[in-house]
Amino acid sequence: MPVNVEIPVEKWSGSVRPITLGATAAEGGTRSHTVTIGGETALPFLGFEGKMPHRPQIAVEVRTGNPSEEWPEPLLRAWGAVVGDPAAWAHAAEAASADLILLQLTATDHAGLRMTAAAARKVARSVLGATGLPLIVVGPGQAELDNELLVAVAEECVGERLVLGPCEDKNYRTIVAAALAHGHLVTSKTPMDVNLAKQLIILIRDMGLPLERIVMDPTTGALGYGMEYGYSVMERLRLAALQGDGMTQQPMIVTPGEEAWRTKEARAGEGVPAAWGSWDDRAVNWEVVTAAPLVEAGADVIVLRHPAAIERIKKMIAELMPA
Amino acid sequence: MAISGLDIYKLLPKTNCKECGFPTCLAFAMKLAAKQADLSACPYVSEESKSKLSAASAPPIRLVTIAADGHKIEAGNETVLFRHEKTFYHPTGLLVRIQDSLPAEQVAATAKAVADYKVDYVGISLHLDGLAVEATSGDASKFAAAVAAARQAGSLPLVLISEDPLVMAAGLAKTTGATPLICAATAANWEAMAKLAKEHKAPLVVRADTISGLAELTEKLVAAGVEDLVLDPVARGFNGSLAVLTQVRRLALKKGVRAVGYPTVAFPYLGQSDPCMETILAAQQIAKYAGFVVLSRFGPAEIYPLLVLRQNIFTDPQKPIQVEPGIYPINKPGVDSPVLITTNFSITYFAVANEVESSGQPAWLLVADAEGMSVLTAWAAGKFDADRIAKTVKNTGIADKVSHRKVLIPGHVAVLMGELEEELPGWEIKVGPREAVDLPRYLKTNW
Numbered sequence: 001m002p003v004n005v006e007i008p009v010e011k012w013s014g015s016v017r018p019i020t021l022g023a024t025a026a027e028g029g030t031r032s033h034t035v036t037i038g039g040e041t042a043l044p045f046l047g048f049e050g051k052m053p054h055r056p057q058i059a060v061e062v063r064t065g066n067p068s069e070e071w072p073e074p075l076l077r078a079w080g081a082v083v084g085d086p087a088a089w090a091h092a093a094e095a096a097s098a099d100l101i102l103l104q105l106t107a108t109d110h111a112g113l114r115m116t117a118a119a120a121r122k123v124a125r126s127v128l129g130a131t132g133l134p135l136i137v138v139g140p141g142q143a144e145l146d147n148e149l150l151v152a153v154a155e156e157c158v159g160e161r162l163v164l165g166p167c168e169d170k171n172y173r174t175i176v177a178a179a180l181a182h183g184h185l186v187t188s189k190t191p192m193d194v195n196l197a198k199q200l201i202i203l204i205r206d207m208g209l210p211l212e213r214i215v216m217d218p219t220t221g222a223l224g225y226g227m228e229y230g231y232s233v234m235e236r237l238r239l240a241a242l243q244g245d246g247m248t249q250q251p252m253i254v255t256p257g258e259e260a261w262r263t264k265e266a267r268a269g270e271g272v273p274a275a276w277g278s279w280d281d282r283a284v285n286w287e288v289v290t291a292a293p294l295v296e297a298g299a300d301v302i303v304l305r306h307p308a309a310i311e312r313i314k315k316m317i318a319e320l321m322p323a
Numbered sequence: 324m325a326i327s328g329l330d331i332y333k334l335l336p337k338t339n340c341k342e343c344g345f346p347t348c349l350a351f352a353m354k355l356a357a358k359q360a361d362l363s364a365c366p367y368v369s370e371e372s373k374s375k376l377s378a379a380s381a382p383p384i385r386l387v388t389i390a391a392d393g394h395k396i397e398a399g400n401e402t403v404l405f406r407h408e409k410t411f412y413h414p415t416g417l418l419v420r421i422q423d424s425l426p427a428e429q430v431a432a433t434a435k436a437v438a439d440y441k442v443d444y445v446g447i448s449l450h451l452d453g454l455a456v457e458a459t460s461g462d463a464s465k466f467a468a469a470v471a472a473a474r475q476a477g478s479l480p481l482v483l484i485s486e487d488p489l490v491m492a493a494g495l496a497k498t499t500g501a502t503p504l505i506c507a508a509t510a511a512n513w514e515a516m517a518k519l520a521k522e523h524k525a526p527l528v529v530r531a532d533t534i535s536g537l538a539e540l541t542e543k544l545v546a547a548g549v550e551d552l553v554l555d556p557v558a559r560g561f562n563g564s565l566a567v568l569t570q571v572r573r574l575a576l577k578k579g580v581r582a583v584g585y586p587t588v589a590f591p592y593l594g595q596s597d598p599c600m601e602t603i604l605a606a607q608q609i610a611k612y613a614g615f616v617v618l619s620r621f622g623p624a625e626i627y628p629l630l631v632l633r634q635n636i637f638t639d640p641q642k643p644i645q646v647e648p649g650i651y652p653i654n655k656p657g658v659d660s661p662v663l664i665t666t667n668f669s670i671t672y673f674a675v676a677n678e679v680e681s682s683g684q685p686a687w688l689l690v691a692d693a694e695g696m697s698v699l700t701a702w703a704a705g706k707f708d709a710d711r712i713a714k715t716v717k718n719t720g721i722a723d724k725v726s727h728r729k730v731l732i733p734g735h736v737a738v739l740m741g742e743l744e745e746e747l748p749g750w751e752i753k754v755g756p757r758e759a760v761d762l763p764r765y766l767k768t769n770w
Contacts, residue, residue: 003538008570045562224673225673225674228638275627288606292610313603319562
């Protein structure tokens with residue numbers, strides 16, 4: 001006898017806020033196009049019950065300081081000489097099919113000198129000149145320096161609709177004020193906790209920045225180093241968003257590239273068990289296997305490092321998108 | 324479907340005889356509903372109630388086991404769609420495919436490599452679970468030889484892949500003493516496959532490209548007496564696999580559709596021929612609902628991250644992984660190297676170990692038993708106080724490994740300094756940064 005099973009479809013009352021990054025000349029910036037993220041009305045990629053109007057986007061990390069001492073060989077080898085020049089690097093990242101550039105301001109510049117506001121302005125300007133992609137600009141993670149550099153970059157790039165970050169509960173006011181004053185967006189970063197994520201979104205909104213200009217960073221853990229905590233927090237945030245909780249409806253940004261390349265599995269080429277396999281393959285797999293579950297959990301911007309990881313995660317997303 | 328305590332109570336004798344060990348029938352019913360008691364503890368329950376209760380208490384996704392030589396893979400019995408709702412119980416079985424068209428020695432070598440593979444992750448030994456022998460040759464005797472070789476070399480549970488009942492029968496004949504998974508029954512061959520499954524008491528994969536098609540087949544097979552089933556919903560690519568495995572899991576858990584209340588099997592190489600992409604699709608299927616994943620080949624650089632992913636996804640969110648308290652040497656430390664102390668919450672440990680490791684500076688990391696809590700939480704709960712820190716320093720015997728007497732405590736517990744100086748006479752207590760990320764700089768400039 002033929003059996004007819006009805007496919008269960010969840011009816012969600014909420015959706016993720018669509019957010020647009022970057023501004024073209026017509027909109028007061030210089031980007032060749034803008035990028036919109038968010039807008040999901042169902043769980044990631046489940047086309048049978050809702051819409052995912054914008055595919056998740058790949059941001060590629062470009063650093064202002066030369067990473068030669070910090071980054072392991074497979075990563076440096078993949079990029080070659082461009083790591084010495086942020087503009088050339090951004091250009092290469094665009095050629096490697098990046099959707100966005102994440103400019104990581106480092107505490108020291110190429111010469112090993114402390115990064116100054118003037119230097120940050122200059123490098124942001126040169127990266128804007130080298131690529132037409134929208135930009136995310138992230139401070140070195142030291143509150144005072146973050147504020148000094150990000151305020152300068154915000155002013156220098158007025159009207160570009162950059163994403164500035166990270167805003168954290170201990171340090172968000174100056175960055176939010178700079179975003180407000182110069183027409184930018186911010187990331188709101190909290191340590192793997194649903195309530196803390198909501199709380200910081202509220203604090204930033206209360207300063208007057210519209211929710212349409214806040215991207216949520218729930219904090220990423222590397223595969224084997226706490227990835228599952230971030231993964232489950234993301235699933236909970238996305239479920240809450242779809243159930244209508246307004247303060248969880250921000251698109252999410254994750255940083256599997258940075259986290260994966262801190263692990264021993266990605267960094268160690270010698271003196272490791274044979275069961276770990278070849279260094280290059282294992283290291284790239286560590287990055288993509290960290291990234292893939294986060295894509296499934298609802299990431300809207302995925303920040304990656306290795307060109308092969310960019311290519312593979314991009315292909316994964318293309319094939320996941322509902323027809 | 325889960326049955327409530329009150330529904331169970333209605334089926335009990337309601338005599339409060341206490342012979343089950345609980346004060347009342349209602350209390351017993353509640354324990355039954357919570358799966359903390361067994362119905363057999365009640366000597367007076369009627370046969371009719373028994374059959375009703377066992378039907379109602381059957382898990383929404385049937386537990387299916389395949390086994391060989393003391394190794395087994397269990398799939399099914401899952402109760403939630405998201406791990407934070409409770410936990411995922413049975414880690415996805417990871418198997419490697421072997422084609423029977425390969426030379427015999429290659430079959431044996433791959434089987435042995437898969438069986439011998441193991442890798443340590445935070446003190447847990449991770450390994451692959453089985454072999455999937457595929458009848459690519461279409462030849463019954465070749466298939467039988469490959470199954471025999473895999474069985475002999477591997478001693479791991481097997482999946483046998485062929486839609487031809489004659490070829491399958493030849494392979495099954497070589498699996499004596501094991502419980503393999505037969506793959507697969509289709510609308511065309513299900514009667515012959517059902518016969519083989521019953522004959523060998525082996526679970527059977529059901530293959531159909533629609534959910535209704537799967538349900539139709541499972542109903543026929545159950546009626547024919549084959550109850551241990553595994554679903555292969557065919558949809559192979561990223562989007563199709565995610566959608567259909569989600570739908571099957573939802574139907575079983577939320578709608579109580581028994582006809583699809585079985586674990587699933589996925590073949591990522593059939594969705595992605597590029598091995599790099601196959602790894603990513605396998606990662607998706609581990610996180611999103613496959614009971615068994617068959618990989619096309621044995622490659623340590625792919626298998627290690629997938630095994631760690633499985634370990635992470637199937638960790639009970641209520642019981643985070645803890646690391647063993649003790650001394651962890653990082654970057655080959657010597658007698659002059661710094662001594663740091665932190666708690667045994669795995670993420671705390673990893674954060675600290677990772678920063679020190681990537682800084683390249685040698686150090687001794689002491690891990691205190693703080694019952695799996697992070698530094699601040701453990702301190703607030705009294706599990707990372709001066710007493711415990713002092714005990715860790717003394718009991719680990721770190722004093723025998725270093726020539727200095729300095730120990731670095733996390734910045735978050737700076738208030739413990741005075742007390743610690745009393746508890747650890749002769750030791751200098753140094754206060755480090757609050758966050759692990761600032762450790763490399765601290766070690767370089769302040770130690």
